[in-house]
Amino acid sequence: MAFGIYIHWPFCRSKCPYCDFFSKVQKHIPQDKIVNEYIEDIKYYSELTKNKEVTSIFFGGGTPSLLSPQNIERLISTIAANWHISSNIEISLEANPNTDSPSLFSDLHSSGINRLSLGIQSLSAEGLKFLGRTHSVRDALTSAEKVLNIFSNHSADFIYALPNQNITSWHNDLLQICSLGFKHLSLYQLTIEDGTIFAKKDIKPADENTAIELYNLSNQILTQYGYDHYEVSNFAKPLYECKHNKLYWQGDDYVGIGPSAHGRLHINNNFFATTHKRQKEKLTPYERAEELILMGLRLTEGINKQTFKQTCGLDFDKLISPQILTALSQQELIENSSQTIRATANGFLVLNKIIEDLICNSLYIDYQHQ
Ligand SMILES: C[S@@+](CC[C@H](N)C(=O)[O-])C[C@H]1O[C@@H](n2cnc3c(N)ncnc32)[C@H](O)[C@@H]1O
Ligand code: SF4
Structure with a gap:
């Protein structure tokens, strides 16, 4: 990693x-x-x-x-x-x-x-x-x-x-x-x-x-x-x-040094957002998942669902409403397989809308109770 x-x-x-x-x-x-x-x-x-x-x-x-x-x-x-x-x-x-x-x-x-x-x-x-x-x-x-x-x-x-x-x-x-x-x-x-x-x-x-x-x-x-x-x-x-x-877009860990630098650290199965000076805020798995979606879809290769699970602990296909995934696929804005989800060339033109749709249609509350 x-x-x-x-x-x-x-x-x-x-x-x-x-x-x-x-x-x-x-x-x-x-x-x-x-x-x-x-x-x-x-x-x-x-x-x-x-x-x-x-x-x-x-x-x-x-x-x-x-x-x-x-x-x-x-x-x-x-x-x-x-x-x-x-x-x-x-x-x-x-x-x-x-x-x-x-x-x-x-x-x-x-x-x-x-x-x-x-x-x-x-x-x-x-x-x-x-x-x-x-x-x-x-x-x-x-x-x-x-x-x-x-x-x-x-x-x-x-x-x-x-x-x-x-x-x-x-x-x-x-x-x-x-x-x-x-x-x-x-x-x-x-x-x-x-x-x-x-x-x-x-x-x-x-x-x-x-x-x-x-x-x-x-x-x-x-x-x-x-x-x-x-x-x-x-x-x-x-x-x-x-x-x-690329490590930001993939959701890997990094240390941030300097007055406006932030970091992301995964320590003992907890996720932390760090800011100057040595401030650490714990992120929930859902907050981390949101970041992974926001950053990962900027990459042409998109999000690898296995890596997503390893990084935030949540299963992408249980987290996001299947209806919204189907709708975005039918509009040819995303390509969604069992391994990856990525934006198409047309999808890149409306990336913010796709990200908003995915995040707003997260089933996190239901997911927690499964
Ligand atoms: C951290 S900034 C600046 C790095 C360096 N100080 C410089 O000016 O070349 C990194 C890049 O963000 C881009 N950038 C900054 N503000 C922007 C804006 N409002 N719109 C588009 N690109 C921007 C610039 O291309 C810049 O090189
Ligand atoms: S773009 Fe921003 S960071 Fe770069 S030289 Fe200008 S003011 Fe400084």
Whole structure:
């Protein structure tokens, strides 16, 4: 079973107008002091999960490429000193292309990072300006070239369905994105989140029909270029799926370190949601089942019912109303067999509705009394 450590670094150089991730812009960051606290948290969680083998570490943000390579190395070596480490561990870090340091990517590689995820977001000057990014297209391309030279496992993030984005311009962008040569791509539709600058300015993303066209075109072009569409927004060349993100979607355990990081731990047959600082809340099997449905249906391969039972202790086919499963199958939104349930291509377009239908038609109360 996969087991990961997520380390959240909540600082950024500036706040992007669309972003509702927990991040702060501040001049003086007591980096060493914060990392010392993270190290204490890592040791605390290792005591709770001693017998597990770490299969992935993910430095997310905020902007973890602002962490010094020395501190990254300290965090990785603390993890290695406190758990068994898988021989093919994936250690990812999200980086922004707006670095001043010419040696940033080789320094990150030397500090132990073996998978780099670059936040390019757009390959057009207008797109970057609209998204309030502080890097230029040239910065993005220079950083991409370095990342591809230095790392053998790499990914890039892009945001689409911007207002007025049309199928022709996105088609051209997709061809350029694919020609860059990243092993993994994350393509996110712009969402307007409450409290962001975009929400305050009442910015609207591309309309729903255009967004669907852009999404379908992304799947078509990336598939032609050999990327497997393995999760709603994620595409990978064979063997390059993100192990760490996949563990969230599969419902495996992970430790979360940092002010807004959360974790999921399965200890002595109990499930816990953990939050900063070392808070643990027990989840019922039903709450855990809901999460597994919510996350698992994002994967193209869907939910394996045997793994579902091992993870939350409940039998999927006894938990969900057979009528709703039949109705969703007849509408060709899901494929449901005795081993797996997964969304079809049409189902992916209405995934939230499918998840809501499944969760609202859970027979948990009846199930408990069987
Ligand atoms: C943790 S965030 C940011 C990582 C890194 N700081 C950066 O900006 O590149 C991870 C990704 O989520 C995506 N994202 C964040 N907010 C979004 C939004 N409102 N709509 C669509 N995608 C979003 C961006 O593609 C971003 O790279
Ligand atoms: S998108 Fe990235 S750089 Fe921009 S505010 Fe959010 S976390 Fe920071």
